[in-house]
Amino acid sequence: MSQPSPKPQQIPVVVLAGFLGSGKTTLLNHLLHRSGGSRIGALVNDFGAIEIDAMAVAGALGDSTVSLGNGCLCCAVDASELDQYLERLAEPTLGIDVIVIEASGLAEPQELVRMLLASEHPGVVYGGLVEVVDAAEFDDTRARHPEIDRHLALADLVVVNKLDRAADGERVLGLVRTLVDRAAVVPATYGRIDPEFLFDCRPSEERIGQLSFDDLHEDDLHEDDAHEDDAHEGGLDEEGLNEGGLKGEGPNEGAPRHSPHDHAGHLHAAYDSLSFVSPGPLDPRRLMTFLDSRPEGLYRIKGYVDFGPYDVRNRYAVHAVGRFLRFYPEPWPAGGERLTQLVLIGSGIDTAALEKELEACKSDAPHADEHGMWGVLRYVRDPEEDGADPA
Numbered sequence: 001m002s003q004p005s006p007k008p009q010q011i012p013v014v015v016l017a018g019f020l021g022s023g024k025t026t027l028l029n030h031l032l033h034r035s036g037g038s039r040i041g042a043l044v045n046d047f048g049a050i051e052i053d054a055m056a057v058a059g060a061l062g063d064s065t066v067s068l069g070n071g072c073l074c075c076a077v078d079a080s081e082l083d084q085y086l087e088r089l090a091e092p093t094l095g096i097d098v099i100v101i102e103a104s105g106l107a108e109p110q111e112l113v114r115m116l117l118a119s120e121h122p123g124v125v126y127g128g129l130v131e132v133v134d135a136a137e138f139d140d141t142r143a144r145h146p147e148i149d150r151h152l153a154l155a156d157l158v159v160v161n162k163l164d165r166a167a168d169g170e171r172v173l174g175l176v177r178t179l180v181d182r183a184a185v186v187p188a189t190y191g192r193i194d195p196e197f198l199f200d201c202r203p204s205e206e207r208i209g210q211l212s213f214d215d216l217h218e219d220d221l222h223e224d225d226a227h228e229d230d231a232h233e234g235g236l237d238e239e240g241l242n243e244g245g246l247k248g249e250g251p252n253e254g255a256p257r258h259s260p261h262d263h264a265g266h267l268h269a270a271y272d273s274l275s276f277v278s279p280g281p282l283d284p285r286r287l288m289t290f291l292d293s294r295p296e297g298l299y300r301i302k303g304y305v306d307f308g309p310y311d312v313r314n315r316y317a318v319h320a321v322g323r324f325l326r327f328y329p330e331p332w333p334a335g336g337e338r339l340t341q342l343v344l345i346g347s348g349i350d351t352a353a354l355e356k357e358l359e360a361c362k363s364d365a366p367h368a369d370e371h372g373m374w375g376v377l378r379y380v381r382d383p384e385e386d387g388a389d390p391a
Helices: 024-033 052-064 079-089 109-117 138-144 148-154 169-179 213-232 284-292 351-359
Strands: 011-017 040-045 065-068 098-102 124-134 157-161 184-187 272-278 298-305 314-321 324-331 340-346
Touching: 011 024, 011 109, 024 040, 024 098, 024 157, 040 079, 065 079, 098 124, 109 124, 109 148, 124 138, 124 148, 124 314, 124 324, 138 148, 138 169, 148 169, 157 169, 169 184, 272 351, 340 351
Parallel strands: 011 098, 011 124, 040 065, 040 098, 124 157, 157 184
Antiparallel strands: 272 340, 298 314, 298 340, 314 324
């Protein structure tokens, strides 16, 4: 097997979808404040002449925000036009680690995913479809928009938001779990989920010469929690509009109120992870069998795989999110220990069972058969698809 030339790491692009008032902007703003040192680029799409959602995040992102207003993203652009927006955010000088597309409440998630997968931009990769639902209004939303069942079946991660407002939150969670197709289902209030679900949080000390939104506001994070609670007490209506008609997200006046400290355990409440390290190589066929039968609730897999005699020159970076899977062969670092290192992230997953399955993928075979890597190579992108390397 020929040794591939090193490629710049691709930026994951996460699609954030959900009907009006579900809490998408609140979730995005939460990610901005808790990005763990990573830099987020946002493509915000509103339906209407005044782009309130874009205004809500633009102050946080500055030049890292691209706004497309007055129409659904899936209807207003095609894949080539989407590439133009992504190209702006993937500009290396911006140092963006992850891109989030916040779609309008009227957008069609399937079309957004289709456009993203059809993207010809070599610097980005699909990062998952996150569907946000309002637990308190879920039954009414299904009655008004029966297509939500199809949206949930397509999602890679479902955030059941505003559980603090739902009279029967457990019933809603159970119902949503029957409507998804192996997706992780995460309960949340105030849009608070652990950012590690969606992207790798880079420690700020690794970002020499760059400041993230976290860095700029580190001293204000606890104050932001208090302000957020105050906003929720401000009497916003079901669609997130206050008395002045400006868009916001939060519970109705009279809903249960919490102090900032009440939310301390929310970030990790539904977050499970498994770190797997093997000093020996894995068998490619066994690993593909494992990946093809990923269990319900397993959202992301990241890391590196050693396939031993099947490719002695390269390790294989793995990027899996929902149903999406891709491998990236790259030369082993000179002088480094050859290890398989994987991290699995999900909600409600059986980490002990997953570790046992990965242990069963280990191989001590001294030789490789010529067809053993076929399953893996199906998920390696042809370098020619990325076009010529930049000079």
